[in-house]
Structure formats: structure tokens, C-alpha cells
Amino acid sequence: MDVRVYRSAEEASSAAAAHIAALVARKHEAVLGLATGDTPLLLYRQLIALVRSGGLDLSRTTTFNLDEYVGLSGDDPRSYGHYMRTNLFDPVGIDLARTHVPDGLAPDVEAECEAYEHAIAAAGGIDLQVLGIGADGHVGFNEPTSSLGSRTRIKTLTRRTRADNARFFESPDDVPLHVLTMGIGTILDSREVLLLAFGDGKADAVARTIEGPVGAIVPASALQLHRNVRVLLDDGAASRLALRAYYDEVAANLPP
Numbered sequence: 001m002d003v004r005v006y007r008s009a010e011e012a013s014s015a016a017a018a019h020i021a022a023l024v025a026r027k028h029e030a031v032l033g034l035a036t037g038d039t040p041l042l043l044y045r046q047l048i049a050l051v052r053s054g055g056l057d058l059s060r061t062t063t064f065n066l067d068e069y070v071g072l073s074g075d076d077p078r079s080y081g082h083y084m085r086t087n088l089f090d091p092v093g094i095d096l097a098r099t100h101v102p103d104g105l106a107p108d109v110e111a112e113c114e115a116y117e118h119a120i121a122a123a124g125g126i127d128l129q130v131l132g133i134g135a136d137g138h139v140g141f142n143e144p145t146s147s148l149g150s151r152t153r154i155k156t157l158t159r160r161t162r163a164d165n166a167r168f169f170e171s172p173d174d175v176p177l178h179v180l181t182m183g184i185g186t187i188l189d190s191r192e193v194l195l196l197a198f199g200d201g202k203a204d205a206v207a208r209t210i211e212g213p214v215g216a217i218v219p220a221s222a223l224q225l226h227r228n229v230r231v232l233l234d235d236g237a238a239s240r241l242a243l244r245a246y247y248d249e250v251a252a253n254l255p256p
Ligand code: GLP
Pocket: 035, 036, 037, 038, 039, 040, 066, 067, 131, 132, 133, 134, 135, 138, 139, 140, 141, 161, 165
């Protein structure tokens, strides 16, 4: 994995935004996989700024989000569909027909998940997937012990994840128990991954992801099997990495 530690979340997010802008400049019709949560908010702010300054044109890109809560409509302010429109899609003016978020109200969940996988394939696959990470090492909503070959499907959240995400709801009990999420296999099929993590609260999950054994107990550790993953961290999230000095040395002396 390509591990980069930045002085701040802002700096890491600017680097991620520049990376995405370079990809879209090379491939206007790039397919972007997008994440929610607090972590990518600074990245989305940077992307909005780039679009407004003329440094990025997202009008021909297609997007697929990782996940959605079952039982929430995309108009519900607590849904990920709403989060994406508020924090990226509306500000950059992307045609919503080019954006995809699993439908948390789909009457036939299995058909919805299958259709989501087909839509990704029909778009040519995901060029670049943005990921955050849960404190327990989940990516998307692939909780510990998710199959490393999993595809988009319904999952049950752990108590810990529901507690972590309770800040968007009235109480942990109001956080839906079920979600639709791309699988680990879906994520591993993307051509490139940018994983962002900020703050001490993510340090343990980050260390286990990068330096621990590959195993379903830390779903993000499956990324060790992917050929093109860049991990962008701040000091807090990097604080438990045994090989931190090595990563800094690599980043400071990139091969020509
Ligand atoms: C949720 C999302 C994940 C996200 C994680 C971390 O569980 N489904 O995609 O990475 O939260 O969220 P945050 O970035 O707010 O710490």
C-alpha cells in the first residue's frame, strides 16, 4: 500500500482532491466511487472549490456511492442520498441521473443490489473508489466478518457502528439496523482506491488495515490484496503504525 501521512486532514484532503482532478482531466468520463461520513467532507469541499475555479469538470463523470440505510428515503436528511446532494452533487451541479446511491426503500432488496452491481459494470467499472474507515475497520458498511468476496447486499450493523453514527439520529436506537452496501469484492474490483482516515480514533483500525493480517475481522485489511491503494492519513490516524518512519521515507523519496 502507498501510505502518505500529512500534517493535517486539510492537507490530506487537498492531495486527494488533486489526485481525483488529475484522473478526471485524463478521463472525463471517469466513474467515481464515493463515501459518506465526516471523513470525506473536506475532500468534497475541495472538489467543489476546484469545480468553481474551473480546475475540475465533473459534468461527464458517473458516481456510485458505497451504501445507504434501509428504510430511509433519499430525501430524508439522515440518508446518505441526502448527504451526497447537500455536500457534493448540488454544489457542483452534477446531473443527478449520473449519480447512484443504493435505494434504501427498494421493495425487493435482492433485485436492487443486483441492479446496483449491473449498473456499476455497465458504466465500465469504478475507476477510483474513495473510502473512509469505521473504528472497527469497516469500509462501506462491511462490518467485521463480512465475506472478503462479498457483493452489494443487505447487512446488519453492529452496536458499535450504530453508536458511532448516532450523532446523525436522535439516539443509537434510531439508527437503522440494516443497510445496503457494496461488498468487499465490489470495492476490490475498482481500479484504484483512496482510503482517508483522520484522528486518533481511527489509529487502531488503520494500523490493523495496513500492517495486520488480512482477515474478515478487519474488513479494510482486504485492501492489502488490491494493487493500487493509496492511504491518506493525518498524524493521529497514523499514530499506531509500526513502520511510520519507513512510509515517510518512501513518500519523501519516490522512485523516478
Ligand atoms: C459509516 C460509513 C462509512 C464511513 C464510516 C466512518 O459507517 N458507512 O463509509 O467510512 O462511517 O465515518 P466517519 O468518516 O464519519 O468517521
